[in-house]
Amino acid sequence: MSTQSSSHREPAADLADWSGSDLLDGFARKQVSPVEVAKAVIARxxxxxxxxxxxxxxxxxxxxxxxxxxxxxxxxxxxxxxDGIPTTIKENIATKGTPVPLGTAARALVPEEEDSPPAARLREDGVVIMAKTTMPDYGMLSSGLSSFHPLARNPWDLSKNPGGSSAGAGAAAAAGYGPFHIGTDIGGSIRLPAGWCGVFGLKPSFGRIPIDPAYYGRVAGPMTRTVRDAALMMRTLSRPDVRDAMSLPAHDLPWLDLDIDVKGLRIGVMMEAGIGMPLDPEIRACIERAVEVFEEAGAEIEQIPPFVTRDMLNGLDVFWRQRAWMDIGALSEEQRALVLPYILSWAEGGKALSGAEVYNGMNQMIVMRNAAIAATHRFDFVLSPVAPVPAYQAELASPIHDPEEPFEHIGYTVAFNMSDQPSASVNAGFTNSGLPIGLQITGRRFDDMGVLRLSQAWETMCPFKRPWPRL
Incomplete structure (x- = not known):
């Protein structure tokens, strides 16, 4: 089955809900103006x-x-x-003149001197930056809970969490604060809020989008209502920047060529993460239905055994606790008292670790990387849930809400940060109570185009669509 991404459809009635692609067409035809669109988004x-x-x-x-x-x-x-497309940018992606609190009340509010690479590329290409979006303390929660920002909520159900750490970005995309949003991801921070907010989120291959500061596993990526809008953003965001010494060489990829033939694709299905929280039955049933749709379209389906282990996840926890304590431990006692108590308690677990323990934790991330590649290299793509549970209560720091078990919900996402593989969340359906469920689509290393194309195929085939939420 070949899916076509160019079929015409009428834009939404409210300009705030127009896609970026529709806006560019409307601007070119002089049907609408950037000022009219900005006013509509401001009203929303x-x-x-x-x-x-x-x-x-x-x-x-x-x-x-x-x-x-x-x-x-x-x-x-x-x-x-x-030109003229309303855009939000995650708080930790620096924009000139705006402080970067990193979600915590403990940091001094010093205006940034220049745009970071993602913000610079978007501004160069003419977007209208509406705002920054909120995040939790130091970006270390899959939650909108922050000691600095007000509590972000999920537009599908205001009692629920939007996810994190790209919390505001996921909520803004679902609510229609314009078509373009950008987040960051080091363990699931784009895909988890995208899944829980019912939008598309791409964690590109490591280094595909230059970022500053750059460190292992960290990426920036688009969060949008449509795959095509994410592809439009990737065309801009992937341009090189010398400030990221870990970025990939520039490639002139056909970002808007989103057609793919699903028939004959070898698709692995990772229904079990191997570690962490058990998979919610409604999520299991939804992902199984999505797999059936791909199989009916001619894909060759094979189950993948779980490969993430307790030692891997514990090692990741050890390393990131110590890294967090390097930042938080350097603060004065008065500043530390301002950090979100959950994050402070978690980070304090890193202050007494030995060098050997930290090194072993870092090594377990390499073990996780190798295991992910070994488990998935035979397949063109891998399908899985994004998260084991639906969106949870807004006031909680994580689904378990225990700093001693901080990462039990990221078993499906984190390995593909460690392995550098492109991985996306696209809406697969809804729970009986109306909460979105994310389908994760992962590709081989550097096959960002393939992930976009298969995501577009699913967006076209998905039989479980609903109107966007209204508040």
């Missing part, structure tokens, strides 16, 4: 944000000024590739 934010609390450094006046400049470029015939 003003209506929803008091309850959603997804944004930081929201500046509607600056956004309108940028939209006016974009409108003038369109009128002069000098439009840039993404």
């Amino acid at each position: 934010i003003d209506a929803y944000e008091p309850r959603l609390q997804a944004l930081y450094a929201y500046d509607p006046e600056a956004a309108l000024a940028d939209a006016k400049a974009s409108e003038e470029r369109w009128m002069r015939g000098e439009a840039r590739p993404l």
Whole structure:
């Protein structure tokens, strides 16, 4: 079965819900203007944000000024590739003039001197930056809980968590705060909120999008309502930047060529993570239905045994506790008292670790990397749940809410950070109570195009779609 990504459909009635692709077409045809669109998104934010609390450094006046400049470029015939598209950027991705608190009240609010690579690329191509989006302390929770930001909530159910650490980005995308959003991911921080908020989130191959600061496993990636909008963002975000010495060489990839023939693809199915929380029965049934759709389209399906072990997850925990304590332990006693208690308790577990324990933890991440490659290299793609449970209570730091068991919910996602593989979350359906369920699609190393294409195929085939939430 070959899926086509170019079929025409009418844009949404409200300009705040238009896709980036539809906006570019509307701007080019002079059907709509960037100023009209910015005003529609501002109206959506003003209506929803008091309850959603997804944004930081929201500046509607600056956004309108940028939209006016974009409108003038369109009128002069000098439009840039993404000119006029409303965009949010995760708080920890630096933008010039805005402090980066990293989600914690313990950091001084010092304005950044320059845009980080993802923000610089987007601004160069003409997006209208509406706001930054919220995150938990130091980005170390799959939650919107923060000692600095107000508590972010899930637009599908305001009593639930949007996930994290790209918490505000997931909520903003689902709520229609414009079409483009960008998050970061080192263990699931794009895919988990994308799954729990019912949007598309791509964790690209390590190094595909330059980022600063760069460190092992950390990536930035798009969070959007459609796969095509993510592809539009990737065309811009993947341009090189010398500040990231770990980035991949520049490649001129056909980002908007999203057609793929599902028939004959070898697809592995990882229904069990091997570690952590048991898989919720509703999520299992939903992912099994998605697998059946791929099989009916002609894909060759094979089950993959679980490969993440307790030693791997414990090693990851040890290493990241120590890394967190390097930051938090350097604070004054008064500053440490401002850190979210859950994060402080977790990080304190790293202060007495020996060098050998930390090295062993780091080595377990390498063991996890090798295990992921060994388990998946025979397949074109791997399908799995994104998370073992649906969105949980907004006030909790994690589904278990215990700093001694912090990572029991990331068994499906984290290994593909360690292995550098591109991996996405795309909505697969909903629980009986109406909460979104994420399908994870993982590709071979550096096959970002393949993951986008198979995600587009699923977006086209998925029989379980629902209208976007209204608050």
